[in-house]
Amino acid sequence: MRIAVAGGTGTTGRRVVDHVRAAGHEAVVLSRSAGIDLTVPSAVIDDALGGVATVLDDALGGVAAVIDASNVTTLSRSTSERFFGAVTRTLLGAEARLGVGHHVALSIVGSDRVDSGYYAGKRLQEKLIRESDVPWTVVRATQFHEFTDQTLTMTRGPIAVVPVMRSRPVAVDEVAAFLVEVATAAPRRAVVEIAGPAPESQVELARRVLRARGSRRLVLPLRVPGAAGRGMASGALLPTGEFRRGEQDFASWLADRS
């Protein structure tokens, strides 16, 4: 089976590519470094009949499923909506033209409950997919184990400011394997979720990472103001229904890296 991976060079995407190949399938990478900018609007692609349009359509020839693990790093609502809106429209437009049978997108558990800037883009992405004629499955994952490192790099110096937040961190490799499992099965036209083995406090995870690395930085918990912050603190980013339970816990992930 030929499977295209949008964002196949990123943190999640390159592991998705590994799992696609390990399962004996062919992987096609869609990313700017592979020569394809997915934010180019599909209308321009249709009109131009050349350049990016040809490259994308060529890449999708014979593809049975597309896994979208592309991303933009931003806290801005408009940047996030612009990126996820454009990429999703470009992909779904090309998939509809070429008869691709399954669109699988990676989203975030609770992004429908917490109204923050970045999540607005994820909500738009899911809405466009639900409204499309292309058969689909949305996979929502909780924060990856790597997310704690991202929170620690948001501030510099002796004090690390970390948001008060409940999370259920999951191994990105298990998310990647689940995406491939979903993409190679029939489209569900539904959302499925994957989360790590145990709920954790993000502030405590940050302290554990710093201790494991012998860092003397202190963690200052930040109660993010507003409804989004209250939601994050009270567990709105944890799964509420059925979910695939990842096996690797944070302690074993940290031990592997320390």
Ligand SMILES: NC(=O)c1ccc[n+]([C@@H]2O[C@H](COP(=O)([O-])OP(=O)(O)OC[C@H]3O[C@@H](n4cnc5c(N)ncnc54)[C@H](OP(=O)(O)O)[C@@H]3O)[C@@H](O)[C@H]2O)c1
């Ligand atoms: N981090 C978490 O804890 C977490 C949790 C749950 C879900 N997620 C979701 O997982 C997804 C992947 O996140 P990630 O952290 O793995 O991503 P990432 O490491 O930031 O990688 C982003 C990928 O997107 C590609 N890309 C960026 N702009 C592009 C464009 N204009 N056209 C084509 N490709 C483009 C990049 O390749 P080029 O630079 O070569 O274009 C790269 O391969 C996101 O949708 C995120 O919402 C993340």
